[in-house]
Amino acid sequence: MSFTQVDNAILKGLKDLTGRELKVLLYIQKQTKGWNRLSAWIPPSMFSEETGIRIDHCVETLNDLEKRDMVHRIKEGKFFKYFPSLPAKQGYLKRKNLPF
Numbered sequence: 001m002s003f004t005q006v007d008n009a010i011l012k013g014l015k016d017l018t019g020r021e022l023k024v025l026l027y028i029q030k031q032t033k034g035w036n037r038l039s040a041w042i043p044p045s046m047f048s049e050e051t052g053i054r055i056d057h058c059v060e061t062l063n064d065l066e067k068r069d070m071v072h073r074i075k076e077g078k079f080f081k082y083f084p085s086l087p088a089k090q091g092y093l094k095r096k097n098l099p100f
Contacts, residue, residue: 021064023051025070039082039083041082044059
């Protein structure tokens with residue numbers, strides 16, 4: 001059995017998250033922290049397949065989460081590279097010379 005760390009910011013904000021937002025955030029956590037990575041390339045179809053949410057709703061949810069500064073992403077080609085928000089707030093991503 002394996003485990004994935006979840007940022008306390010997500011757990012503290014549970015009451016403010018919709019079911020879709022929580023599923024998407026937890027999937028990003030799994031793909032990043034679950035593999036000890038800072039970021040992960042995730043196509044929209046993978047979000048949909050893993051969360052059970054339609055692709056158009058996944059994209060809408062990701063846009064909402066980015067506006068709320070809960071997710072950061074960089075677009076390259078068809079895919080986005082996703083970063084959980086907590087390291088960015090601590091200045092970690094800026095020290096790594098990422099564009100946000």
